[in-house]
Amino acid sequence: MATAYWCIVEDDRKGSPKKVMAEVLGEAGRLAGANVEAVWLTDKASDEGIKQLGAWGASKVWVLENAAFAPYMGEVWVPALAELVAKESPKAIFAPVTSRMREFVARLAARLGAGLSADSVALAMEGDALVATRPVYAGKLLAKMTWAKTPWIATLRPNVFKPAESAAGKSAQVEKPSVKIPAARMKLVERREEVSTGLPELTEAEIVISGGRGMKGPENYVILEDMGKVIGAAVGASRAAVDAGWRPHRFQIGQTGRTISPKLYLGFGVSGAIQHLAGMRTSKIIVAVNKDPEAPIFKIADYGIVADLFEVVPALTDEFKRLLDKS
Amino acid sequence: MRIELTSEQQMIRAMAAEFAQEHVAPIASEIDRDARFPHETVKRMGELGLLGIMVPEQWGGAGADAVSYVVALEEIAKACASHAVVMSVNNSLYCDPLWKYGTDEQRARFLKPVAAGHALGCFALTEPEAGSDARNQHTVAVRDGENYVLTGRKLFISTGREASYALVFAQTDRDKAHRGISAFVVEKGAPGFSVSKTEDKLGIRASDTAELVFDACRVPAANRIGEEGRGFHIALATLDGGRVGIAAQAVGIAAGAYERSVRYARERKAFGVLIGEHQMVGWMLADMATAIDGARLMTLKAASLKDAGQPYTKEAAMAKLFAAETAMKVATDAVQVHGGFGFIREAEVERYFRDAKITQIYEGTSQIQKLVIAREVLK
Amino acid sequence: MKIVVAIKQVPDTATQVKIGGDPKAIDTAGITWIVSPYDEFAIEEALRLKEKRGQGEVIAVSLGPDRVKEALRSALAMGCDRAIHLNDPAWANADTLATAQALAAVIKQEQPALVLCGRQAIDDDMGAVGAQLAEVLGWPCASWIMEEAVDADAKSVRVGRQVEGGLEVFDLPLPAVLSAQKGLNEPRYPTLKGIMGAKKKEIKDVKAGDLGLTPAAPQVAVKNLEALPARPPGRVIQGEIKDAVKELVRALREDAKAI
Numbered sequence: 013m014a015t016a017y018w019c020i021v022e023d024d025r026k027g028s029p030k031k032v033m034a035e036v037l038g039e040a041g042r043l044a045g046a047n048v049e050a051v052w053l054t055d056k057a058s059d060e061g062i063k064q065l066g067a068w069g070a071s072k073v074w075v076l077e078n079a080a081f082a083p084y085m086g087e088v089w090v091p092a093l094a095e096l097v098a099k100e101s102p103k104a105i106f107a108p109v110t111s112r113m114r115e116f117v118a119r120l121a122a123r124l125g126a127g128l129s130a131d132s133v134a135l136a137m138e139g140d141a142l143v144a145t146r147p148v149y150a151g152k153l154l155a156k157m158t159w160a161k162t163p164w165i166a167t168l169r170p171n172v173f174k175p176a177e178s179a180a181g182k183s184a185q186v187e188k189p190s191v192k193i194p195a196a197r198m199k200l201v202e203r204r205e206e207v208s209t210g211l212p213e214l215t216e217a218e219i220v221i222s223g224g225r226g227m228k229g230p231e232n233y234v235i236l237e238d239m240g241k242v243i244g245a246a247v248g249a250s251r252a253a254v255d256a257g258w259r260p261h262r263f264q265i266g267q268t269g270r271t272i273s274p275k276l277y278l279g280f281g282v283s284g285a286i287q288h289l290a291g292m293r294t295s296k297i298i299v300a301v302n303k304d305p306e307a308p309i310f311k312i313a314d315y316g317i318v319a320d321l322f323e324v325v326p327a328l329t330d331e332f333k334r335l336l337d338k339s
Numbered sequence: 340m341r342i343e344l345t346s347e348q349q350m351i352r353a354m355a356a357e358f359a360q361e362h363v364a365p366i367a368s369e370i371d372r373d374a375r376f377p378h379e380t381v382k383r384m385g386e387l388g389l390l391g392i393m394v395p396e397q398w399g400g401a402g403a404d405a406v407s408y409v410v411a412l413e414e415i416a417k418a419c420a421s422h423a424v425v426m427s428v429n430n431s432l433y434c435d436p437l438w439k440y441g442t443d444e445q446r447a448r449f450l451k452p453v454a455a456g457h458a459l460g461c462f463a464l465t466e467p468e469a470g471s472d473a474r475n476q477h478t479v480a481v482r483d484g485e486n487y488v489l490t491g492r493k494l495f496i497s498t499g500r501e502a503s504y505a506l507v508f509a510q511t512d513r514d515k516a517h518r519g520i521s522a523f524v525v526e527k528g529a530p531g532f533s534v535s536k537t538e539d540k541l542g543i544r545a546s547d548t549a550e551l552v553f554d555a556c557r558v559p560a561a562n563r564i565g566e567e568g569r570g571f572h573i574a575l576a577t578l579d580g581g582r583v584g585i586a587a588q589a590v591g592i593a594a595g596a597y598e599r600s601v602r603y604a605r606e607r608k609a610f611g612v613l614i615g616e617h618q619m620v621g622w623m624l625a626d627m628a629t630a631i632d633g634a635r636l637m638t639l640k641a642a643s644l645k646d647a648g649q650p651y652t653k654e655a656a657m658a659k660l661f662a663a664e665t666a667m668k669v670a671t672d673a674v675q676v677h678g679g680f681g682f683i684r685e686a687e688v689e690r691y692f693r694d695a696k697i698t699q700i701y702e703g704t705s706q707i708q709k710l711v712i713a714r715e716v717l718k
Numbered sequence: 719m720k721i722v723v724a725i726k727q728v729p730d731t732a733t734q735v736k737i738g739g740d741p742k743a744i745d746t747a748g749i750t751w752i753v754s755p756y757d758e759f760a761i762e763e764a765l766r767l768k769e770k771r772g773q774g775e776v777i778a779v780s781l782g783p784d785r786v787k788e789a790l791r792s793a794l795a796m797g798c799d800r801a802i803h804l805n806d807p808a809w810a811n812a813d814t815l816a817t818a819q820a821l822a823a824v825i826k827q828e829q830p831a832l833v834l835c836g837r838q839a840i841d842d843d844m845g846a847v848g849a850q851l852a853e854v855l856g857w858p859c860a861s862w863i864m865e866e867a868v869d870a871d872a873k874s875v876r877v878g879r880q881v882e883g884g885l886e887v888f889d890l891p892l893p894a895v896l897s898a899q900k901g902l903n904e905p906r907y908p909t910l911k912g913i914m915g916a917k918k919k920e921i922k923d924v925k926a927g928d929l930g931l932t933p934a935a936p937q938v939a940v941k942n943l944e945a946l947p948a949r950p951p952g953r954v955i956q957g958e959i960k961d962a963v964k965e966l967v968r969a970l971r972e973d974a975k976a977i
Contacts, residue, residue, distance in 0.1 A: 083886055086849060087858050111881040115861040118846035122815055122853035127937030130844045143941060148842045149735045149744065155842070156941040198858045198894075201876065201887040213882050219977070243977060261901040262880065267731060267840060268755055268900045276976040287731050293946070297976040299966065305954075306606040315969060316954040317962050327963040332977070335967055346788070350795055350913045358907055388910030401910030411910075 014162055016072075016100065017044040018051050020093075020107035020117070021065065025082065027058035031175075032108040032216065034068045036168050038176030039135055040106055041069040043142070049074060049102070050184070053089055055082035066184030068176040073184045078193055083203070084112040085196050086119045094123045095191045097163065104142065104164040110215075113167060121165045129157040129166040131271070133294060135173075142166075150267050150290035170216060171273040172294065206262065209237065209247070214263065217246035220274040222265055222292070224250035226281015226302060226321055230258035235322075236280065239329040242336065248272070250279075250288045266291035280321040284309025301325075342636070348407050355411035358387060359418035367419035370545035371690050376501055377545055381425055385456015389415070390429045394438050398446045399455035405580070405642035409587035413635070416591025417598070420694035421545035423591060427584035428497045429453065432702075433460025433506055436522070436577045440565040449504055449524045449562075461502035462581075463493040463525075463551055464574050470494075471707050473574065474517040478553060480509035485560050487511070487523065489531070489553040497701070499549030500534050503527045507553070508570045520570035524562045531556030542693035579652050581702045582659035583645065586638040589662035589698040590631060596666075596673035596691035597627045603677055603686075620676055627669045634662035653715035660708035663698035670695040719774040719872045720830040721764040723798065724821050724847065725757035726839040727782055727789035741942040753789045756836025758796075758905040759898035763866055764834050765797045766903065771868075775799045779824055781809055781817055787921055794916035795908035802828075806925040806933075813936035818850035823929035825855060831872050833895045837862050848897035858890045862899040868892070 017040040022030045033050070040048040050070035052061075057075045065073050074096065080088055097105070097120075105120070107113040109131050121128040129144035133154075136143050142164045144157040159165075214220065221236050233247065240247045249259040251266050265272055267290040277295035282288060284300070284307055292298070293312060300313035301324045310316045317324055344352065362380055370377050384390055392408040394400025401407075408430060416423035437450040437460070453460040469475040478491025489509050499505070505525045512519030525532050531554045538548040565573050601624060604615030614620045637658040644651035670692040674681035681688045699705045729735060730750040738745035753761070761778065768774040778793035780786045781804035790801035804820050812820065825833060833855075838845030852859030864885060865878040874892055878885040880899050890896075908916075926933055955962045955969075970977045 085858075085888075086852065090853065111862060111879070114845055115849045115859070118814070118844075118849040119853045119859070121846070121937075122818060122850035125815070125937065127813060127815070128844070128846055129938060130846055145944075146843075148943070149729065150731055150840060150843075152735050152946070153737065153744070154944045154946060156944065157938050158941045160935060160937045160939070196858075198860070198888045198890040201889055204878070204885040204887065206884050208883075215882070264900070276970065276974075290731075297970065297974045298949075298952075299970070310952065310954065312949055313952045314950070314974065315966055316952055317959075317966060318954060319959055319962070323959050324963060327959055328966065331963050331967045335971060335977070346791060347913055347917060350792065350908065350916075351910060354907050354910075354913065386909065387907055392910060396911065396914075402914050403910055407910070 014101040014103040015047045016049045016102045017047055017104040017106065018049050018102040019070065020105065020113065021050050021052040021054070022108050022110050022113055023052070023054055023061065027054070027056045028061045029065055030108070030216070032170045033065065034175035034178070035170065035173040036106050036108050037065065037068040037070055039168060039173040040104070041176055043135060043137060044104070046071050051093065051096070052076065053081045053093065055079050062184065062186055064178070066182050067178045067180055069179075069182065070184045072187060074187050074189060076189065076191060080193050080196065083200050084116065085198055086115055087198065088194055088196050089116055090119045090123050091194050092191045093120060096189055097124060101163070103162050104166070107167050109167045109169050117165060117167050124163065124165075126161070126163055126165050127159040131169050132166045133169050133172045135166065147294065150286060151293050169271070169273055169294070171218065171275065211237065211240045212244065212246045214246045214248050214265070214270050215272055217272075218274055219243055219245035219276045219278070220248055220265070220272050220292070220295070221245045221278045221280070222248045222250060222282055223253060223280050224282030224288075225252040225256070227253060227258065232322075233259065235325045235329070239325060239332065242329055242332045245278070250282050251285070252283075279309055280325060282309055283307045284312070342639070344406070344410065347403070348410055351403065351407045352410040352414060354387065355389065355414035358383070359414050363415060363422050364418040368684065368687060368690065370419075370421065372684070374539065374544040376547055377422060380422060381459070382456070384422070384426060388456070389426055390456040391434050391454025392430055394434050394450065394454035398438060399451035399453070400434065405583065405645040406639060409583060409638050409642045412584055412587040413591040413594065416588040417595040419545070420588060420592050420691070421543045423588040424497055424543050424546045425459070427581065427588055428462060429460055431581040431584040432462035432577055433504065435580045436506060436564065436573050437524070439576070440522070440569070440573055444561070445524070445564065453504060458503035459498050459501050460504045460506065461496050461498040462577065463496050463499070463505045463507040465495050466492060467494050471704060474571065476508060476510050476517070476520055478507070478509040479513070480511050480521060480523065480558070482511070482560070483557075486557045487560060487563070489523065489525070489556040489558055491553050493551040495538065496549050496551055497546060499551050500537050500547040505551060506564065508574055511567050515568060517571040518568050520574070521567045522564040522570040522573050523558050524564060525553070525556065525558055529556055529558065542695070542697050578702055579655045580645065582655040582708070583638060583641045583651075585698055585702050586634065586641065586655070586658035586662040589659070589666035589695070590635045590638055592691050592695050592698065593627070593631045593634065593662070593666040593669040596670040596688055596695075597624075597631055599686070599688050600624060600627065600673045600676040614676070623672045623676055627672060630665040630669060634658070634665040637661055653712055656703070656708040656711040656715070659703065660705050660712065663705055666695040666698050719767065719771055719832070719868070720828065721767060721774065721776050722825055722828055722830040722833045723757070723760050723764045723776060723778050723793065724833065724835040724851070725761065725778055725780045725789060725793055726754045726841070727751050727780060727786045728754045728839050728841040731840065737943045737945070742940045744943065751785060751788060753792050754836050754839040754841070756838060756840070756898055756900065758836075759900060759902045760834035760836050761793055761796055761798065762903045762905040763898060765906070767832070767868060777802060777828060777830070779821060780804065781812065781820055790921050791916050792908065794919045794921070795913040796906060797912055800919055801921040803921055803923050805923050808926045808933045811936050811939065812933060813938050814844050814846040815850055815937055816933050818847050818854050820926070820929065820931060820933070821847070821851050822854040823931055824924065825851075827929070831892045832868070832875065833893070835895070835897050837897045837899050848895055852895035855895065857894050859895040859897070860888055860890060861897045863896050864899055864901050866896060866902065
């Protein structure tokens with residue numbers, strides 16, 4: 013009988029699991045108790061990384077370590093893991109929503125002939141069956157999903173699930189299975205790094221600051237970045253600002269941009285068009301600053317200030333600085 | 340009877356609406372304020388086929404019908420009445436008569452580039468002393484061998500400055516009065532043809548309204564559209580189509596002002612409730628919606644008669660009259676619904692209010708439309 | 719070069735969606751349907767490829783009920799050469815995998831050099847069909863592509879796929895499946911000529927049986943749809959900016975524990 017809940021490891025490409033794995037392992041642990049296992053396809057797995065996965069609750073870590081696994085290529089990863097799945101028959105396969113996991117898990121599900129619930133925001137057992145909750149229609153509704161059979165395959169939206177506490181005492185059994193690794197037909201040409209902003213990545217950040225049309229121009233985003241540096245926040249933008257050419261598209265939050273779910277979202281000069289809300293409405297705390305009291309964003313904001321953002325932002329940055337200096 | 344657009348007409352409307360909202364609406368306030376002609380977006384309208392909608396493909400157009408034309412024009416006007424007048428003049432007042440009355444050679448030279456949107460056309464009938472009384476033409480065209488020599492002034496010509504081609508009406512035989520009027524295409528740059536001034540206007544400020552001067556301007560006889568003496572007939576028949584276009588423009592202006600009013604009434608609170616829930620505001624919105632629906636149906640009816648090749652002079656005049664009066668009333672009420680906010684530029688309804696006025700004036704004032712309708716009724 | 723573009727018809731973003739009488743689905747009355755925006759990037763890219771090469775054929779394919787013809791008609795109006803409509807009640811409950819299998823069957827018949835689709839459809843936002851289609855076909859794939867260039871003899875394609883912190887550029891041998899991310903291009907509007915010409919183009923109806931398929935039971939199913947839980951009422955902080963900002967930071971720290 014298949015009992016193991018597998019969590020596919022997303023790493024920093026330098027040998028360490030990403031923090032989001034605490035959320036995936038934490039949720040798997042909540043559902044499956046001790047039957048949680050991590051599966052790591054990588055070109056290098058560090059011992060500390062394996063230890064960390066154990067501390068987050070993995071009872072076993074399957075390490076598939078091979079130079080062919082970097083960079084990620086679906087046609088290499090999928091057959092390799094499918095072979096292991098066939099042998100081990102896990103009950104569930106979870107992964108965090110990241111650029112490569114999104115594709116990998118979908119492709120894997122097709123290979124296995126199994127069902128997928130992508131971008132899930134809640135998981136629960138109903139009797140013997142897993143039920144996933146996922147936003148649909150631009151986040152305007154939630155869909156409850158059920159599977160026809162195991163393995164239950166799901167990707168989990170970051171910043172939504174409660175992370176596992178790191179328990180230093182726990183350690184995981186390590187398995188290094190040998191699997192056939194197919195030759196890749198696609199070939200990496202280069203990796204172009206984005207100019208680093210020195211701020212966290214939009215989809216991973218716990219705090220996100222967003223600037224909309226009210227920012228008036230590209231030159232003004234520096235005041236948001238200053239605040240971002242103080243509180244460790246990523247800085248994004250609304251579609252209006254991106255379409256106006258003020259920010260590159262990778263910073264766009266919304267339906268045709270990134271979906272975020274931070275602990276704290278701060279919107280400045282963002283009106284709150286449906287398509288922006290689609291990308292941020294699952295944020296835990298929403299703060300809106302806009303001089304138009306009728307801006308739709310105030311309808312979903314936990315805290316609002318009706319004022320000129322150019323007066324609020326510097327004052328708020330100072331106040332954050334004062335607070336964080338104290339603590 | 341079913342009133343339903345065909346799948347093509349629906350797609351054309353959707354395309355025009357999307358283009359208007361994404362590219363025209365964002366610049367509408369600014370070009371109005373600066374009275375700046377929107378070259379960039381007008382060029383794109385040409386690429387999309389919006390400037391030669393009813394002209395067959397062979398002559399550079401899209402080969403669509405008049406219903407397609409009015410639904411597209413309404414969407415453009417909803418975003419910006421200035422763009423709409425350029426579109427209306429090009430389609431109705433220039434392309435339409437060139438297609439209908441031009442020879443193949445004339446179509447190839449004067450219609451194709453304009454229908455394809457590479458150049459603009461205008462319609463030069465009005466004169467200082469020939470406004471509503473369009474018969475009273477003072478511009479003369481004197482035959483001189485293979486040419487005509489044009490002398491006179493044309494006033495309030497929409498797109499007059501920007502157009503590369505002007506359809507000009509002039510007297511070739513004064514003794515025959517309006518039966519001595521003929522039509523000519525005059526190309527920009529023709530010696531003796533100049534634009535003497537551009538008007539500063541209350542509304543449709545981003546479109547250009549110019550005075551054209553013909554000072555012994557020599558025009559080849561090959562540029563004469565239709566027979567000598569057919570000019571006034573061409574002008575009147577053209578204005579029937581033009582009125583359907585202006586009706587669509589007026590419906591668009593009204594619809595734009597109305598939609599803003601509904602949005603505002605849903606958001607703005609007074610005395611503790613949304614203003615839309617106050618009976619007096621609700622009534623205004625109900626009147627607006629009803630009149631707009633009526634004006635739109637009348638416009639579509641006139642357009643579909645034109646498509647069917649049936650007489651539509653009366654229906655075009657009725658649609659134009661009712662739509663223009665509706666635009667003015669709706670835009671006035673829209674400012675009222677917005678209260679003090681409506682009076683300032685930021686709310687944008689004041690632009691609709693200013694733009695609406697011209698629809699009661701050009702291509703026949705509301706009073707002239709009543710004359711036309713009365714004449715048709717008493718026939 | 720033959721290109722297949724897989725598209726989906728979805729409710730317009732601005733449309734209000736309501737749960738239907740059957741809580742598994744939305745009430746479709748009064749909905750405005752559009753081509754999913756990411757699919758428009760895919761259509762645009764296919765058309766640009768054809769135009770750049772001066773030859774080729776672009777085929778739009780979609781699965782769904784009769785209304786999907788409108789979406790295919792839009793694709794034809796944008797410039798696709800013909801369309802295939804996978805139109806069979808047997809696919810009514812198709813999940814992403816069943817959809818991928820149906821698309822794969824058509825693609826095997828057509829044998830295009832390239833398949834393009836959007837990174838996800840904006841109704842159920844699953845974002846899986848492109849990758850699953852590649853798996854069923856056994857082709858390489860690249861998701862969320864921001865740039866694309868097919869080499870001169872149409873043997874391979876160079877793509878840039880968006881990943882966290884950058885862009886990974888790959889060469890893929892053709893045939894391959896690509897999913898388009900926003901930023902790949904600016905989709906064109908259909909021109910009036912395109913719209914008028916679309917009705918002369920073919921939309922072929924295809925049933926599961928025509929492809930020798932018996933759609934399998936779906937592997938995932940919607941149990942029911944639910945409205946979003948209401949957010950607790952928000953609070954507009956009044957007063958002088960200096961004081962409002964102080965109060966906001968206090969509330970974020972002490973009440974919301976968000977910082």
